[in-house]
Amino acid sequence: MSNTLNRFVHINQRIEQALSHSGRSADDAITLLAVSKRHSLEKIHALYELGQRHFGESYLQEALTKINTSPYSDIIWHFIGPIQSNKTKDIAQNFQWVHSVDRIKIARRLSAQSPDHSSPLNICLQINISQEVQKSGFSSSEIYTFMEEIINLPNLAVRGLMAIPEPTNNVTLQKKAFHQLKELMTQLNKEFKLNMDTLSMGMSNDLESAIAEGATIIRVGTALFGAREY
Numbered sequence: 001m002s003n004t005l006n007r008f009v010h011i012n013q014r015i016e017q018a019l020s021h022s023g024r025s026a027d028d029a030i031t032l033l034a035v036s037k038r039h040s041l042e043k044i045h046a047l048y049e050l051g052q053r054h055f056g057e058s059y060l061q062e063a064l065t066k067i068n069t070s071p072y073s074d075i076i077w078h079f080i081g082p083i084q085s086n087k088t089k090d091i092a093q094n095f096q097w098v099h100s101v102d103r104i105k106i107a108r109r110l111s112a113q114s115p116d117h118s119s120p121l122n123i124c125l126q127i128n129i130s131q132e133v134q135k136s137g138f139s140s141s142e143i144y145t146f147m148e149e150i151i152n153l154p155n156l157a158v159r160g161l162m163a164i165p166e167p168t169n170n171v172t173l174q175k176k177a178f179h180q181l182k183e184l185m186t187q188l189n190k191e192f193k194l195n196m197d198t199l200s201m202g203m204s205n206d207l208e209s210a211i212a213e214g215a216t217i218i219r220v221g222t223a224l225f226g227a228r229e230y
């Protein structure tokens with residue numbers, strides 16, 4: 001498992017360097033979300049033993065098997081995949097975070113189906129920042145229509161925004177999309193008097209650009225685990 005150790009050390013170095021290059025403080029909180037979809041529980045536990053606690057999953061059945069099998073109750077599970085409305089109950093009851101809230105119906109159902117007396121479910125609103133036709137997410141204008149309702153849903157803590165921009169190796173374009181997401185959060189905070197504090201943006205190939213533009217959670221799969229297994 002020394003591969004795991006090498007990758008983990010390397011990612012943490014990339015985060016530190018990106019922070020210092022962008023003038024952000026080394027103490028600035030970046031949460032490394034280890035995207036463990038299509039990787040075994042064994043690999044998750046190898047990272048857990050190195051101190052990793054936040055894990056992200058995209059496929060509900062696969063995730064539930066892992067959550068129910070893992071003996072570690074202090075893992076913080078994040079759901080980051082596409083959400084079918086008939087799956088919201090299982091998601092609300094098994095995850096502490098949901099990054100992929102991409103339509104109003106999903107927000108309503110997650111709030112209604114959160115377990116009683118639990119702490120509110122942390123959510124990010126997914127924004128279709130590159131305005132791709134086939135991509136899910138609220139458009140930047142549409143989100144204004146629903147924001148008031150979403151922030152008043154009783155069992156949700158609206159923590160911020162998430163985006164999966166159109167993949168590109170052009171650093172200028174990467175940064176542009178991430179910058180737009182940050183601007184949108186700043187505007188929404190002002191308009192609705194909120195304190196959203198989370199920008200979930202940046203993956204294996206563009207995490208430096210995301211950190212430069214203010215990411216607080218980066219979602220890293222391949223660079224931590226290698227190619228997905230199944």
Ligand SMILES: *Cc1c(COP(=O)(O)O)cnc(C)c1O
Pocket residue numbers: 035037058080081164203204205219220221222223
């Ligand atoms: C799979 C996935 C990731 C991780 O992507 P890598 O390129 O493997 O780092 C991040 N975010 C979302 C939403 C994903 O589905």
